[in-house]
Structures are given as structure tokens and as C-alpha cells.
Amino acid sequence: MTTETLVPFDEVLERYDPAMGLEVHVELNTNTKMFCGCPATFGGEPNTQVCPTCLGLPGSMPVVNAKAVESAIRIGLALNGSIAEWCRFARKNYFYPDMPKNFQTSQYDEPIVYDGYLDVEVEGETFRVEIERAHMEEDTGKTTHIGGATGRIHGADYSLVDYNRAGIPLIEIVTRPILGAGEKAPLVAKAYVAALREILLGLGVSDVRMDQGSMRCDVNLSLSPKGSGELGTRTETKNVNSLRSVERAVRFEMSRHAGILDAGEAIFQETRHFHEDTGTTSAGRPKSDADDYRYFPEPDLVPVAPSREWVEELRGTLPEPPAEKRARLQAEWGYSDLEMRDVWAAGAMVLIEETVAAGASAQAARKWWMAELSRAANDRGVELAEVGVTPVQVAEVQKLVDAKTLTDKLARQVFEGLVAGEGTVAEIIDARGLAVVSDDGALGAAVDDAIAAQPAVAEKIRGGNQAAAGALIGAVMKATGGKADAKRVRELILEKLA
Amino acid sequence: MPEITRDEVAHLADLARIDLSDAELDHLAPQLQVILESVASIQGLAGDDVPATSHPLPLTNVFREDIVTPSLTPEQALSGAPSVEEQRFAVPRILGDEQ
Amino acid sequence: MSELIQKSAAELADALAAGETTSVELTQLYLDRIAAVDGEVHAFLHIDAEGALEQAAASDARRANGDALHALDGVPIAVKDVLTTIGLPTTCGSKMLEGWVPPYDATVVKKIKDAGLPILGKTNMDEFAMGSSTEHSAYGPTKNPWKLDRIPGGSGGGSAAAVAAFEAPLALGTDTGGSIRQPGAVTGTVGVKPTYGSVSRYGLVALANSLDQVGPVTRTVLDSALLHELIGGHDPLDSTSTTTPVTGLVDAARAGATGDLKGVKVGVIKELAGEGWAPDVMAKFNESVDLLTKLGADVVEVSTPSFEHAMAAYYLILPAECSSNLAKFDAMRYGLRVTPDGDPSAEDVMKASRDAGFGDEVKRRIILGTYALSSGYYDAYYGQAQKIRTLIIEDFKKAFEQVDVLVSPTSPSTAFKLGAKLDDPLAMYMQDLATIPANLAGTPGISIPAGVSDQDGLPVGVQLLAPVLEDARLYRVGAALEAAIGPVLGLDKLDDRLAAGGAA
Numbered sequence A: 001m002t003t004e005t006l007v008p009f010d011e012v013l014e015r016y017d018p019a020m021g022l023e024v025h026v027e028l029n030t031n032t033k034m035f036c037g038c039p040a041t042f043g044g045e046p047n048t049q050v051c052p053t054c055l056g057l058p059g060s061m062p063v064v065n066a067k068a069v070e071s072a073i074r075i076g077l078a079l080n081g082s083i084a085e086w087c088r089f090a091r092k093n094y095f096y097p098d099m100p101k102n103f104q105t106s107q108y109d110e111p112i113v114y115d116g117y118l119d120v121e122v123e124g125e126t127f128r129v130e131i132e133r134a135h136m137e138e139d140t141g142k143t144t145h146i147g148g149a150t151g152r153i154h155g156a157d158y159s160l161v162d163y164n165r166a167g168i169p170l171i172e173i174v175t176r177p178i179l180g181a182g183e184k185a186p187l188v189a190k191a192y193v194a195a196l197r198e199i200l201l202g203l204g205v206s207d208v209r210m211d212q213g214s215m216r217c218d219v220n221l222s223l224s225p226k227g228s229g230e231l232g233t234r235t236e237t238k239n240v241n242s243l244r245s246v247e248r249a250v251r252f253e254m255s256r257h258a259g260i261l262d263a264g265e266a267i268f269q270e271t272r273h274f275h276e277d278t279g280t281t282s283a284g285r286p287k288s289d290a291d292d293y294r295y296f297p298e299p300d301l302v303p304v305a306p307s308r309e310w311v312e313e314l315r316g317t318l319p320e321p322p323a324e325k326r327a328r329l330q331a332e333w334g335y336s337d338l339e340m341r342d343v344w345a346a347g348a349m350v351l352i353e354e355t356v357a358a359g360a361s362a363q364a365a366r367k368w369w370m371a372e373l374s375r376a377a378n379d380r381g382v383e384l385a386e387v388g389v390t391p392v393q394v395a396e397v398q399k400l401v402d403a404k405t406l407t408d409k410l411a412r413q414v415f416e417g418l419v420a421g422e423g424t425v426a427e428i429i430d431a432r433g434l435a436v437v438s439d440d441g442a443l444g445a446a447v448d449d450a451i452a453a454q455p456a457v458a459e460k461i462r463g464g465n466q467a468a469a470g471a472l473i474g475a476v477m478k479a480t481g482g483k484a485d486a487k488r489v490r491e492l493i494l495e496k497l498a
Numbered sequence B: 001m002p003e004i005t006r007d008e009v010a011h012l013a014d015l016a017r018i019d020l021s022d023a024e025l026d027h028l029a030p031q032l033q034v035i036l037e038s039v040a041s042i043q044g045l046a047g048d049d050v051p052a053t054s055h056p057l058p059l060t061n062v063f064r065e066d067i068v069t070p071s072l073t074p075e076q077a078l079s080g081a082p083s084v085e086e087q088r089f090a091v092p093r094i095l096g097d098e099q
Numbered sequence C: 001m002s003e004l005i006q007k008s009a010a011e012l013a014d015a016l017a018a019g020e021t022t023s024v025e026l027t028q029l030y031l032d033r034i035a036a037v038d039g040e041v042h043a044f045l046h047i048d049a050e051g052a053l054e055q056a057a058a059s060d061a062r063r064a065n066g067d068a069l070h071a072l073d074g075v076p077i078a079v080k081d082v083l084t085t086i087g088l089p090t091t092c093g094s095k096m097l098e099g100w101v102p103p104y105d106a107t108v109v110k111k112i113k114d115a116g117l118p119i120l121g122k123t124n125m126d127e128f129a130m131g132s133s134t135e136h137s138a139y140g141p142t143k144n145p146w147k148l149d150r151i152p153g154g155s156g157g158g159s160a161a162a163v164a165a166f167e168a169p170l171a172l173g174t175d176t177g178g179s180i181r182q183p184g185a186v187t188g189t190v191g192v193k194p195t196y197g198s199v200s201r202y203g204l205v206a207l208a209n210s211l212d213q214v215g216p217v218t219r220t221v222l223d224s225a226l227l228h229e230l231i232g233g234h235d236p237l238d239s240t241s242t243t244t245p246v247t248g249l250v251d252a253a254r255a256g257a258t259g260d261l262k263g264v265k266v267g268v269i270k271e272l273a274g275e276g277w278a279p280d281v282m283a284k285f286n287e288s289v290d291l292l293t294k295l296g297a298d299v300v301e302v303s304t305p306s307f308e309h310a311m312a313a314y315y316l317i318l319p320a321e322c323s324s325n326l327a328k329f330d331a332m333r334y335g336l337r338v339t340p341d342g343d344p345s346a347e348d349v350m351k352a353s354r355d356a357g358f359g360d361e362v363k364r365r366i367i368l369g370t371y372a373l374s375s376g377y378y379d380a381y382y383g384q385a386q387k388i389r390t391l392i393i394e395d396f397k398k399a400f401e402q403v404d405v406l407v408s409p410t411s412p413s414t415a416f417k418l419g420a421k422l423d424d425p426l427a428m429y430m431q432d433l434a435t436i437p438a439n440l441a442g443t444p445g446i447s448i449p450a451g452v453s454d455q456d457g458l459p460v461g462v463q464l465l466a467p468v469l470e471d472a473r474l475y476r477v478g479a480a481l482e483a484a485i486g487p488v489l490g491l492d493k494l495d496d497r498l499a500a501g502g503a504a
């Protein structure tokens, strides 16, 4: 057993250079699966979205989904990649119960996309992440482990398999080793995945929900002695399922590797599991002979040879590149450089864009996403996009604020309800009784009561001391449970005591 | 001459997930050796100038529209299953990790 | 009554059209024949009397209404057990799939159902189509109706024997390296391997995907043409399916039957003769070549030097593809599950089930394929085999620049004795020497009866090969040759032999 001493992050960098490789699997949001006409949607009743092909029944055959190829090409172009003039599917042979045919139909030495790159910005510095390839493949079924203490695979009594997910189109995007990021390595990894996510979202090819598994990241990491320029033995941390976890996984593995290397021991080449709760990794499967996947060209499929006309036609459908888009939005929204950088770093740009599209002002959208909702996301340890509030809802709440149906304070309570999953905006306002009391009749009665209760204060106001109104406003607000529009209450008091 | 040892056959059987008995290994290994010797004749026959043919017909770009077609019913899907629970295929405990 | 079952499918179709018989009557006749002889022959793994009669009654009802779906509507057929059939077991001759009932039909099965052909049952085969004798069936061998101690060829020995023994007028087979043609040769029947991709493979449990092809098994060339046109054509469910329509075959067969081959150039393959080819087979073959000349064909010798390496290439490509295809049989979703004692894991159950469910030949090929695809061996074996394939295709191309069709004996010998080569894989593999090149190149091939051996009285087959998508040439030349040779198979002689067979 190797020594598990964690070296503090700063110390790691004194002695080692990190190298990273990121493999991202993206589930496409096509109507149907990669090789059959079953729905590719998420969450149906078990084994209701399967046919002979995706169930791997004897005699069944695959047929490639044209839309999946189109998405792969568009992704490749958006990642500044080259599109193969001719490529093939191959069989990756290994046994696993979640895989109906015991081979995955994937691409091997002939991927559809090769030689791309993505520029990512970390703390004002730009890193170019080179993309070696992006290829098409299919997802596996979903296994539930029964019995045992943890519901995990280890110690389970048996497992149940649902093949609805089997055959959903995946694009696997693989970087070249990312070198020279130094102390920024964890942030570069996170920024790359975030930037990738943004591009995919812009392309509309995937839901890219890391929490639901429609985007999954494997993090390869190795250390080499500082300045040596070598590549060390790597570990592969599988299925890191949030942006934050990507950063943490890199950070943790760097500290762990350094501990092992410091002790003069060798890194064991293996897969690692990431644990969200502790931010640590644990040993998975060693690299072994079982990794002899015996790839060969899939004989049931014919090569894919996208015509240059098709590729150019698809290039014409690409959305604005994110960097250009960012500059344009900043100008449109009138944000300062600092504001824009914060928005970007928080992963709020697309959310704000959608909020503005839904009718809110850029300033209001930024206020809610960057303050209230960022705080909520942070408290819950989730990405902003996964906090439970949609851009449309933010715009809806802001519209109510603009109409004075809600105060900012009440709006915050609505967001609290949304984050807690209490229902729609209307339902939460109703259930929590959050609407502003704007009915002059009801307010007038409360004002009358307050005047009657504090005659001395009323006298001062009559005498011209408008500042004294504060005490009466407070009383009215208290009586209405804070739901009154304070400005309107003040107007009514002054009217009545004029 | 290529050689395929009994150990190698055992390893291949493992890769192919077949639990061969000792007797089967004893029987199979020499047979495989004979077959392998007979097919080994092609080694080095064709050089780099000869392209590989993986498929007799030169078809490309055979695609399907992204249109949903009917799936099987769960009853049909599970009809051949050795064991079923909660509309899922019940399988024994899994040792290895996902790939 | 026995006159009817001796008729060809084309004649039966005419009889049905003329109202001289009904589909129910025909189907019952064949079911009776099966009941009478299949105990000996064992051509069938499953017989669906009830289903067949139901389909026959439906056919008769259609015909009474003037709504016949196809010329062969109502003519019964047998289906090799490697093709999926809704409601009928599909075992591929393996214990692994004992009792498996597919929830879907193979495209070719759907086509024959849509055309109204009653399905008599599923025919026996070597396990997962691996073999040349049908002895590798987990359910016991099929016997050659000509002599019951002889093999019926394989893997489709069941389909060939069923047609040879008049248990069915038509059958479907599959041919990966000769599994339609070689059984045809040794049972005195006609078998066709169509151009690769011209008949859908959807629902054909794959042995080697780049080699497999479904084709007709019949007693006459015309019957094969009728069935071939029915099952052929593009299938969107098979990505390797050609879009070229499969037509003109029946016309070609009818034209050929007139016996005029003037202007047709025939090439005798030099490499498929000589050592290893039985003299009685060569004698019959040479008679066929002489007949071709007499019919007006221009016969020349052609050389296809790479054919020498076809066997080796085949026995690398096939095991590689099949080792992967057969991985799906893992006891998780369908098929045999063997649970070892103790607390076995999924891996343990997979291994035990695959050991118990697969026979020797299947294991041999899986191991061989696993080896050929392993890293370190891939280029030397699988990669090299794919290059040989290119050379063979080039040989065919050159040959077809000189001639219209190629000709060779189908099989090096007449039917050998059951058990003779069971534990000698190489000797068994040699059976397909002449048939394999067509599978590697995707070209079409036909085997027709060339007569019976002077030595043992058993049938000899002659093989014709044509360029890709030129299947019609096989029918033209095949029908001409068939007419010139005259009938080889007769029920009376056969029944005498069947009766004597037990003692032989």
C-alpha cells in the first residue's frame, strides 16, 4: 500500500509540475439514440425505451443517427477542430453487465474530430487547451446496486439494470496533456470544462447537466519533477460531476501524488473515484490486461465521410464564439470589466442573457444572479445553473418588483422558496402570503389605526415634522406583516395628517 | 512459427469470459496451435501498398433520420431474461468497476 | 399425393394459382412428410404445424378473394434457426439460446410472411453457423437424406436436408463461407449466396458480419430466383444493405432454361482443382464444364493466385468478428444462465454460462478471434487478413475482366461420414475452400447439382461465381446447366435410400 500523505498545495508546486488530461463525455440531446430509433430522453420507466438494437438482442443491427453526426461535426467546428474526411466506428470489446453487446460501438484511431483547441481565461491569463480528438460513441445502461450497506457497487448483493440509457449518443472530447498551468492547474481544468459547457450550451446539442450525468468529466493527472519536462505516471479520476469537483479533484490528486512521490514511491496507474462529500479520491480499477479492448472496425456500419459542403453548411450554423459574445454582451449590458469578469467566473453569463431575454433589465438580472442566487448556490455547494431557479423565473420576479407587487425583500423570499423547491413563483407568493398590500382601503385602515394609537406622533407630523412619520410607518409595516409598500404608506400618512 | 501456449489460451479464455476446465485447455491449446500455424502463412504476404478491406462493399454515409420509432414493450424486452426485478434485468453482484 | 411434394415451388405456385390445390393441402402434405421422415433426417429443430396451417388458411382465403400477395403466396417454406422469428424459438443450434423466443422478426422473415409463405419450422444448423457438417448443433446432427450415415453439409445442413428430403419446397439459409452452397452440393440441391448486402442481414444472428449473407435453398434454379427476388432489396435497418434493386433473376433463370449460352464466357478457376480434390468430384465437374461448352459458352481457364490464402484470411476475419458478436451471450439479458456454487459474481456467472452454453467449435473460434484481435497480434493477423481480402477482390476483378462467370466444384468431396472430421478442425475447414473467396469478396455464388458420384452415388455440386450485383448471370448460366444435366434428385430413389439408410 502506498503512503497517503497529502502535501499542501503550495508545497506541491515547489517540487512538481502538473500535467492534466481531461476527457469529457457529453450526452447529445437528439430525439433518438445513436444507432436506433428509441427515444433518447432522460428518466422514462425502466426498460421502456429499448428495442432489439439497443438491447443487443441477437440479430439486431445499428444504423447511425444523422443528427448525432451533425452535432459531432458542429461541436468539432466550435472547438476549432478539423473534421475527418473519412472515419469509422469501431468496437471496443469488454464485458460489463450495463453494456448490452459487451462491446461499445465507439471510434478508435479514426475519430470524426481531431486537432482542436479552446482558449480559456483564468485570472486574466489565457491558456490554450489543445483538443486531441472528439469522437462519437454510445452510452451504457444504468445499474442499481441492491443490498449491502452503501448502495454502492462494492458489497452489493446483486444489481438491477435498466437499458433506457444504453445507446444514447455520446461525444467524447479528449484534450492533449495540459502542461504549464502550474498553480493554476485546478482552475484551468475547471475553466476548460466551464468553457466547453458554454460552447455546448450555445450549440444546443446537449443539456450539459453535470448533475444529471449528461456531461461527465474524467480527470487525468500526473506530476513530474519541476522543470524536468517529463510526463509522470497518471491516474484517471472518473465521473467528476460538477465544475467545482473538477477543480477539487485536480487539487486533491496533486497533493496525493506529491505525497507518494515525496516518499520515493511510484504512482500506481489506476482509475480513481471522486467523493463529492470529502473532496477526496479513492482507488478504483488498476490498468491491466483487461484494458486490451481488441478494437476493430465495426462491420455492421459503413464509414462516415462528411462532404466538405456539409461541413461548411454546418459551420454556417455555429453560434457566435463565446469570447466575441462576451464582449458584445458586456457592451450591451453596460457592465464594467470587473462586473463582467465576476459574472463570467460565476458561470452567470448565459443565465443573465436568458434572464434579459425574458424581459428583465441587465442590472436587475445581474443583481439577483450575483447576490441572492450566488449565495444560495454557494450555500448548497451547487453550480449557479443548478440552484433551482430559472432565468425565466428571475425575470418573472423582477417584473413583479417593477410592478410594486413585490418589494426586494419579498422577492428574496420568493427566491428562497424557489431554491427550496416550493413550487412556481405564483404558488410561493400564494403559500407564503408574500404579495405587497397595495390596496389603499386596507392600507388606509392600518394607517388610521396607527394614527389613533400614537396621537402624540400624529400631532408632530401635523405640526410639519415629516421625519416623525417613520414611527407610524413602522407600525403600519408591522401590522401588515411587512407586505406594505413603505413609500405608499408614507404618502397616505402625510395625506391624512396634512 | 507462432506459438500459443496453454497459459496463453487460459488468458484468452479469461478475456473472452469462458471458464475453461483443465481438460478443455489441454484439448484446445494444441488444436489452436495447428489452426494458427495454418493461418500464419499470410503473415507478411501483403505489404504497405495493399490497403485493408474491412468490408466488401464501398458504401459510406448510411444514416437514419432522427425520428423516434416504437420501442419494445418492457414485457417483450424482459421476456428472455433469466431474472427480473422491478422491471429491470436482475444480475449477480458485479465485481469490476465500470470502464 | 406424393407427386405434389415433388413439384418445384414454381410449379406449386402455378398449381395454387390454377386452383389445383390449396395452401392448406400443401402445407399439410409437407407436415406429414416431416412427420414421416424427420425422425431420421432431423432437419428441423422446431416445427410449427399450427402456425403454418393458420398461415396457409389465410393464404387460401386471400387467393379465393383474388388478393394473392405474391407468386409464392401459400407455398410453404422452412427457415434456418439463425433467423429471428416472433413467437418461434430461435436457438442458432446452441444450448446458449435454448428456448429463446425473439420479440422481433428478421427482415427476410418479415418479407416471406408478408408474401404469404407459411413457415413450417426452423431448421437445424451448426452452432452459431460454425461448421460444415451440422454436427456442431447442440441438438444433434442432421443426416444426409441420400445416406443417413453422411453429413448434410453445414452450417445449413438442416435447410438443405429439409429441401432434399422433400420436407419443404423452399428454405432460407445463410452463407458465411459456404454454408448454403456446400450443403447444397452434398445434398443435391440448389443453394445461392447472393451479393453481399443485397439481402438484409437484420435479424440474422451474426456469425461474421462482413461475410454473412441470407440466401435461398431450393431444388431448382428457378425456385431460387423466385425466392431470391422475394427476400432481396434494400433494408433501412441494415446499414450495409445496397440500394440496387434485386430484379431480373427470375427472367434470367427462365432465359437460361432455354439452354443457349452463346457468347457467354466461362472461366474455370485453376487454383480450385488438383490435389485435395476428390477424383469423382472432378469427374462430375469436368462433365459440367463440357456441357457448358456444348451449350455454346466460351470456356477458358483463369488464375486467381490469392485464393490460395483465402482460407487463412477467412479463419482470422471470421473468428475475430464472431468473438465480438458472441460476447453478448453473457447470461445477463437472455439465454442460458449457469450459476456456480457459492456466492458467484456476475463475472463468475458469465464465465460458467459461456463455458456450459457454447460447444467446442464455438469456443475454438472465440479464442482464436480473441487472439487475432489482441494488441500485439492485430496487425500480423487481422490486419494482414484484411489485406489478403483486398488481393482476393483484385483477383476477382481481373478474372471478371476476362470472363462473365467463374466455375469450380462447390466442395472438394461428396458427403463424408458423420464423425469423420469432428475433432479435426482443419480438415473440416477444407470443405469450404472453393466457397470462401466469394464471401471475402462479396461476390454472388450458386451451387447446382452436377450429378452423382460414380464412386459412392452421392451428389456432387458445381459452383458458379459472378461479379458483385451480377447475380442474374448465375441464374442464366445455372438454369442452362441444370437443364442440360437433368434431374439429380428424385423422391422415389431418395425414399429407397432413406429406407436403406439406417442400415448403410
Ligand SMILES: [Mg+2]
Pocket: A106, A137, A172
Ligand atoms: Mg469512450
Ligand SMILES: [Zn+2]
Pocket: A033, A036, A037, A038, A049, A050, A051, A052, A053, A054, A055, A167
Ligand atoms: Zn433502441
